[in-house]
Amino acid sequence: MRKTCIIVDDEPAAHYVLLSHLNQVPDLELIGQFYNGVEVRQFTELNEVDLMFLDINMPEVSGLDLLRNLPHPPKTVLTTAYSEFALESYDYGVIDYLMKPIYFPRFLVSVDRFFSYYDVSDRGAVVVAPTSLAVKVDGEMVDIDLNELLYTQSLGNYVKLFIPGKTYLASITTNDLEHSLPAAKFMRIHKSYIVAIEKIGTYGKDFVQVNDFRMPVGITYRQKLMERMNT
Template sequence: MKKTKCLIVDDEPAAHYVLQNYIKQNPQLELVHQCYNGIEALNYLRSNSVDLMFLDIDMPEITGLELLATLPDPPTTILTTAYSEFALKSYDFGVFDYLLKPIFLPRFIKSVERFLASQKVETASDICSSFLVKVDGAMVEIDFQDVLFAQSYGNYVKIFCFKKIYVASITTSELESLLNTNNFMRIHKSYIVAIDKIKSFDKNNILIGEETIPIGITYKRALSDKLKSE
């Protein structure tokens, strides 16, 4: 598997520590270099290429946006900053995403997953075959094909697979954004199911494996339309 080469550009060591830790937990990412100001980044990028740059805006000498304006062909960039007022202006520079500090892991994962899905560095099946969630403090990779359904569980989500149940540190909405919407669907405020794993259904419930799962009133029409199209 070809890894995505990442560069961190930030004048704060604490920001480097957070991003370095997040990148390390993702097997599809590789941190190849770290810069502490825009001049260092400019010099590095003159002779090196990266796939993804995590770039702070407010830095001494030249700002992150000034760096982007200087580079003739900047890498795909995710801005990282504590100042939300730069958000709208930043998209004039063609940035991929904008992460507001403090950066929390679920938001980082969502941004990176969107980036990976947009790239053509691997076959479509490789890109979309799995997703990452945090379980017991560690990142776990789960194959889409192994998932039966997911259930809200307080501040966590239980992900039911063929051989194991994972209790992931993520919200149901965040998990929904990671899953392939062609085969996964929210059928209740507390449940997301794999459409191809449904054994049977009636107007109030579906059966997946040995589990009977309720269908929420607001989701009945959409689910019925989806199952008819399958």
């Protein structure tokens, strides 16, 4: 059974990310997008909304103020870049609290939590493996085609992503990126490198080569790499 949802956030980039994630969850139907809380009350009175992705920090009406004033709020996942409201938010019966930037694996935890409120026979949710990843590059959200992504290199709090003929410097850590990429297609081979398994040309116990670029393999990753390459 499909469930309906809305996005309430004053930042266009946040809508972009959530839309990208929702496109990969066919059992959630997006029926409204709002950039402030003023119109949400009227919309929820006239439309059946099962789930609301709600930003806390918004002008005019904050997310928590909106929850206080909705007579029958839908199940809610709060989204914010600030953690200080986490404890207070659970006073309003929210089902989860997502910290920005919101990565797909963590988003799925919230979706699973939401569907767990319904009978298993009603759920039937099918999650499609992601084919793209939204990352922030120079302050803009960019979709990276995962079928083209060759490998990534850590540069402190940034990661350089390599696709044929182009590179992107994304504002994300390698740890966060690792948890956002599908494990069936990508593997971390070093503290600084993640590689697309099917793009590997040659390899040894201490190196991996993709096209003309050779990457080191960390000691802690060697056995797992050999196992993956020999299956």
